Amino acid sequence: MRDCDVAIVGAGVAGLAAARWLTRRGARVVICEALARAGGRAFTDHPAALGRTPFDHGASWLHSAERNPLARLGQCHGESLLDTARTRRRVAFIDGRLATEAELAARDAAEAALEAALIARSDHPGPEQTPDPSFAAALDELPPDPWHANIEAIEATLIAAADPTRLSLADWRANRLEGTNLLPPEGLGAYVLHLLAPPADALALATPVTRIDWSGPGVALATPRGTIHAKAAIVTVSTGVLAAGRITFAPALPETMATAIASLPMGLLSKVALRASSADRLDLRPGCFVERRLDARGEPFMAFNAWPRGRDHVIGFVGGETAWELARAGEKAAEDFARAELTRLFGTRAARSFAPEAVVTSWGSDPTFLGAYAYPLPAAAAARLTLATPLATGRLTFAGEACHPTLAGTVAGAFTSGRTAARMVWRGVAGEKV
Ligand SMILES: Cc1cc2nc3c(=O)[nH]c(=O)nc-3n(C[C@H](O)[C@H](O)[C@H](O)COP(=O)(O)OP(=O)(O)OC[C@H]3O[C@@H](n4cnc5c(N)ncnc54)[C@H](O)[C@@H]3O)c2cc1C
Incomplete structure (x- = not known):
């Protein structure tokens, strides 16, 4: 393995963004990627079960396009x-029948009122109130509404991928995604690789980093293909991978950093895609x-995106504890759950409408990710900002979606965090200080 100025661990969006920024300034960069592909959690596949149409296992929307650098x-x-505003229509079922327009309007009103109340609660907690409770605890303080269970399930378990009883209200508030959502027609994973492809000689695929010695003056990264010596390292693996100790650090990470990693557990969002058979x-x-x-609040929940981009499949989304339980039970359990939910909505018509094959994502069980996002x-x-703070004046710096304070859990957050880390590290490398 060749030595370089900056070694980057992980060729997801954050790693690719850091590499792009650094190589443009003449830095010698090596990106070590555990998998045989780049892109990380931005991954477009063309599964046979979906007739070989593009399918994003992870990220698919460019959220908050107005402030999204990607x-x-x-x-x-x-x-x-593709601007999804035109197709983003909501369909809701109540006790096996379609909700009326008036009921949908009541749902929208409940959502707006709940969000406004939680934002106010987060920005101005009362003197007797916990400053940053969980999302669920803050919702407990509000008068109940028949739609609160759904809104909580969508905001916490799907969008934040977290159990509402464990999710910081302040973080939910800081990372609300507003504005336009855009879809790249050929998939977000393909889009990312097209825009951020690194120079071929900078990318070492199938090269997992197992140990990082950052005792100085530079860093040494151990991989099964040899040791890489660099002036500095940017580590972009998920907090799940860090917490599991899949990379050891010498010296051990400072207590503040270890605490930040432990405070940022991985949530899980899983997708189940089923193709129409007629x-x-x-x-x-x-x-x-x-x-x-x-x-009731906390009931297992799956929402469906029907026929995305006019294609002949639906995608079920399940998050939080239900997603973890299904991931532990295996792919078939998640598929069965999706089919059962469709049957609750459409009766026997659902069973006739879908082919027997399914695509089930596996972010929770995959040891290179161990979840969807932190x-x-x-x-x-x-903890997000603590994780993003460079160690040893930039010799060791963490980056990735978990580090972004307002676009966490998105490709935009990963991209910005990678670029910011590159900028901070480059100051030290260019000045030979690291
Ligand atoms: C189901 C799902 C849906 C999502 N939907 C959206 C969406 O619609 N819009 C959006 O913006 N975001 C979405 N996201 C989030 C988005 O995908 C992530 O925030 C972003 O891709 C994370 O990028 P990253 O570079 O921080 O991390 P990663 O993509 O995880 O990159 C880290 C890389 O490190 C590699 N690695 C791990 N261990 C090692 C090791 N030991 N040595 C070397 N390499 C290693 C991994 O293989 C990976 O390639 C979704 C995610 C999921 C899972």
Whole structure:
């Protein structure tokens, strides 16, 4: 393995963004990637079970396009991006029947009121109130509404991928995704690789880093293909991988950093995709979102995105504790759960409408990720910035989605965090201080 200025651990969006920034400034960079592919949690596949159409196992939307540097980069490169606002219609079922327009309006009103109340609670806690409770604890303080269970399930278990009783309210508030959502037609994983492909000689695939010696003056990264010596390292692996000790550090990480990692556990969001076996589209418009009104908070929940981009499959999303339980039980359990939920909505028509094969994502059980993205525990929202603080004046710096304070859990957050880490590390490398 060749020596370099900056060794980057992980070729996900953060690692690729850091490499792009550094190589443009003439730095010699090596990216060590455990898998035989780049992109990390931005991964487009063309599964046979879905007729070989593009399917994003991880990220698929460019959220908050107005402040998303990856959306801007694509637009500058002439990429066509689909604004999902036109198709983002909501369909809800109540006790096996379609919700009326008035009921949907009541749902929207409940969502707006709940969000406004939680934002106010987070920004201005009362003198007797815990400053940063869990999302669930803050919701407990509000008068109940029949839609609260669904809104909690979507905001906490799907969007934040976290159990609402463990998710910091302050972090939920700081990372709310507003504005336009854009879809790259050929998949977000493919889009990322197209825009951020590193120079071929900078990327070492199938090269997991097992140990990082950062005792100085530079760093030494142990891999099964040899040791890489560099002036500095940027580590972009998930907090799940860090917490599991899959990379050892010598010397051990300072207590503040170890605490930050422990305060940022991985949430889980899983997808189950099922392909139509006939022309029946269940009277659902392409791109719409389908949910069932829950009877109680905490009930297992799956929302469906029907026929995305007009394609002939639906994608079920399940998050939080239910997703972890299904991941432990195996792919078939998640598939069965999705089919059972569709049957609750559409009766026997659902069983006739879908092919027997399914695609089930496996972020929870995959040892290179160990979850979907990180969420901070109550009162621990500052852990994101602690994790992003360079050690030994930049000799060892962490980056990735978990490090971003307002775009965490997104490719935009990963991209910005990678670029910021590169900028901080480069100061030291260019000045030969690390
Ligand atoms: C199901 C799901 C849906 C999502 N939906 C969206 C969405 O619609 N929009 C959005 O913006 N974001 C979404 N996200 C989040 C987004 O995918 C992530 O925030 C982002 O891709 C994380 O990038 P990263 O570079 O921080 O980490 P990663 O992508 O995890 O990159 C880290 C890299 O490190 C590698 N690695 C691990 N261990 C080692 C080791 N020991 N040595 C070397 N390499 C190692 C991994 O293989 C990986 O390639 C979703 C994620 C999931 C899982």
